[in-house]
Amino acid sequence: xxxxxxxxxxxxxxxxxxxxxxxxxxxxxxxxxxxxxxxxxxxxxxxxxxxxxxxxxxxxxxxxxxxxxxxxxxxxxxxxxxxxxxxxxxxxxxxxxxxxxxxxxxxxxxxxxxxxxxxxxxxxxxxxxxxxxxxxxxxxxxxxxxxxxxxxxxxxxxxxxxxxxxxxxxxxxx
Amino acid sequence: xxxxxxxxxxxxxxxxxxxxxxxxxxxxxxxxxxxxxxxxxxxxxxxxxxxxxxxxxxxxxxxxxxxxxxxxxxxxxxxxxxxxxxxxxxxxxxxxxxxxxxxxxxxxxxxxxxxxxxxxxxxxxxxxxxxxxxxxxxxxxxxxxxxxxxxxxxxxxxxxxxxxxxxxxxxxxxxxxxxxxxxxxxxxxxxxxxxxxxxxxxxxxxxxxxxxxxxxxxxxxxxxxxxxxxxxxxxxxxxxxxxxxxxxxxxxxxxxxxxxxxxxxxxxxxxxxxxxxxxxxxxxxxxxxxxxxxxxxxxxxxxxxxxxxxxxxxxxxxxxxxxxxxxxxxxxxxxxxxxxxxxxxxxxxxxxxxxxxxxxxxxxxxxxxxxxxxxxxxxxxxxxxxxxxxxxxxxxxxxxxxxxxxxxxxxxxxxxxxxxxxxxxxxx
Numbered sequence: 001x002x003x004x005x006x007x008x009x010x011x012x013x014x015x016x017x018x019x020x021x022x023x024x025x026x027x028x029x030x031x032x033x034x035x036x037x038x039x040x041x042x043x044x045x046x047x048x049x050x051x052x053x054x055x056x057x058x059x060x061x062x063x064x065x066x067x068x069x070x071x072x073x074x075x076x077x078x079x080x081x082x083x084x085x086x087x088x089x090x091x092x093x094x095x096x097x098x099x100x101x102x103x104x105x106x107x108x109x110x111x112x113x114x115x116x117x118x119x120x121x122x123x124x125x126x127x128x129x130x131x132x133x134x135x136x137x138x139x140x141x142x143x144x145x146x147x148x149x150x151x152x153x154x155x156x157x158x159x160x161x162x163x164x165x166x167x168x169x170x171x172x173x174x
Numbered sequence: 175x176x177x178x179x180x181x182x183x184x185x186x187x188x189x190x191x192x193x194x195x196x197x198x199x200x201x202x203x204x205x206x207x208x209x210x211x212x213x214x215x216x217x218x219x220x221x222x223x224x225x226x227x228x229x230x231x232x233x234x235x236x237x238x239x240x241x242x243x244x245x246x247x248x249x250x251x252x253x254x255x256x257x258x259x260x261x262x263x264x265x266x267x268x269x270x271x272x273x274x275x276x277x278x279x280x281x282x283x284x285x286x287x288x289x290x291x292x293x294x295x296x297x298x299x300x301x302x303x304x305x306x307x308x309x310x311x312x313x314x315x316x317x318x319x320x321x322x323x324x325x326x327x328x329x330x331x332x333x334x335x336x337x338x339x340x341x342x343x344x345x346x347x348x349x350x351x352x353x354x355x356x357x358x359x360x361x362x363x364x365x366x367x368x369x370x371x372x373x374x375x376x377x378x379x380x381x382x383x384x385x386x387x388x389x390x391x392x393x394x395x396x397x398x399x400x401x402x403x404x405x406x407x408x409x410x411x412x413x414x415x416x417x418x419x420x421x422x423x424x425x426x427x428x429x430x431x432x433x434x435x436x437x438x439x440x441x442x443x444x445x446x447x448x449x450x451x452x453x454x455x456x457x458x459x460x461x462x463x464x465x466x467x468x469x470x471x472x473x474x475x476x477x478x479x480x481x482x483x484x485x486x487x488x489x490x491x492x493x494x495x496x497x498x499x500x501x502x503x504x505x506x507x508x509x510x511x512x513x514x515x516x517x518x519x520x521x522x523x524x525x526x527x528x529x530x531x532x533x534x535x536x537x538x539x540x541x542x543x544x545x546x547x548x549x550x551x552x553x554x555x556x557x558x559x560x561x562x563x564x565x566x567x568x569x570x571x572x573x574x575x576x577x578x579x580x581x582x583x584x585x586x587x588x589x590x591x592x593x594x595x596x597x598x599x600x601x602x
Contacts, residue, residue: 031562034214
């Protein structure tokens with residue numbers, strides 16, 4: 001197998017470019033064009049006025065996690081430890097317990113995610129055989145006053161709702 | 175010493191000491207908002223006092239406060255703490271003092287006595303600047319050496335090598351100027367530039383010494399350690415160069431020193447090449463003789479300028495997203511009110527000059543204040559050029575910098591001296 005060699009044309013050797021100043025002035029003309037346009041009318045800036053204007057979050061966006069439920073409201077998670085095993089940041093801590101109903105055997109009695117450890121890679125979502133954990137809450141800002149407040153538990157994970165419908169989530173777009 | 179002597183001396187010293195420091199705020203603001211606009215973003219525009227943001231200038235106060243309250247660390251491995259503390263002091267002090275010889279208005283004649291409008295009324299002029307600006311690099315070298323750290327040391331070494339290769343073209347460019355102007359006194363140099371070439375072109379240094387101007391400006395950029403010649407800092411190569419180990423107010427001293435040096439070298443560039451305090455086609459004598467004409471012209475121009483400025487404020491000081499009771503509009507309303515009050519005050523002062531009439535001390539003071547305004551406007555534009563270049567060009571590589579200094583600028587400046595002296599000899 002031969003390697004594709006791409007010869008890149010070297011620039012900057014013409015007398016005009018060797019003088020520097022002409023090219024410098026050309027560059028300055030470009031930057032001044034940008035400056036004066038924005039200076040005279042600052043509505044032309046390419047900016048989003050974040051916090052007031054929030055970014056558009058698509059269903060594919062990996063935001064904060066949540067745990068899903070069956071139609072009858074029971075927890076989908078079966079405490080199989082797939083996500084915990086697969087997690088490269090080791091931020092998921094699950095404790096399994098007896099389920100009690102006739103769906104499956106186990107269910108998590110503790111499901112903690114340390115959001116300061118989490119790298120939002122989405123491997124837990126990919127690993128899950130039950131589609132029980134998703135990252136589609138659309139939450140992208142997390143603030144707190146203590147480190148402990150970033151370890152979220154089962155209740156918090158189950159409480160969160162997704163702003164997207166199931167079809168949107170599966171299609172990956174709105 | 176009469177009372178007038180004392181007043182003029184105090185005014186001169188205060189002007190030379192405080193204007194560079196006041197410009198610090200303007201320059202930092204110009205740098206941050208300017209680079210924002212050049213890169214199509216808005217720059218700092220949130221910090222406010224009671225909702226007044228002054229287009230982002232309040233951010234400087236916040237930054238200054240932060241730096242003042244930060245811990246001032248002297249790393250444990252620093253052996254010579256005295257030199258470590260001395261270095262930023264040298265950089266800052268030298269930057270301010272080198273402005274002292276720059277004239278900001280024409281020589282003022284009051285009660286038959288002539289007062290040179292410079293911080294220090296000396297005839298040394300450009301020699302004072304050259305001597306001191308070469309000294310400021312010692313602060314940087316000292317900082318690099320006393321930080322006792324490889325990156326800082328490299329930064330200091332680069333500063334030393336850079337200053338040797340740029341001091342020479344700088345000095346030689348000045349020599350060709352001195353051949354033309356025939357004096358080292360900066361006030362004399364600016365008075366020379368008040369003449370007209372062929373009767374209509376202002377005889378500014380840039381017109382009669384274009385090559386010298388280019389060499390001097392390039393070398394001045396290197397002297398002030400600004401991009402494209404800021405290898406001394408070179409954050410992508412040597413962390414932060416000479417000020418890697420500095421924090422808090424000591425870092426702020428370096429930072430302020432850099433901006434004051436930028437102001438000073440802009441002032442010198444303006445003085446040497448852009449007519450200094452001269453207003454084109456209006457000599458001091460003309461302004462003193464025709465005070466009434468000048469005042470009437472100003473009284474008409476100031477409201478026109480204010481009208482367009484107010485329009486600009488109204489257009490740009492509003493929120494660009496849906497917002498109830500937009501506070502920015504209220505802010506803009508206040509700015510415009512303050513602007514018109516300022517215009518009324520200026521008109522009243524001008525009215526006084528209109529009554530006072532031509533020829534007297536009032537006319538001379540008016541001429542001087544107009545020249546100060548002209549000087550500061552020119553310096554602001556030159557500082558903008560510094561900012562503008564910084565956000566346009568990449569940094570030169572170390573060998574490229576040396577090559578440019580020794581192989582291009584040095585022969586060019588020698589050639590310039592040759593041509594200039596030939597022309598001067600031929601014409602005289």
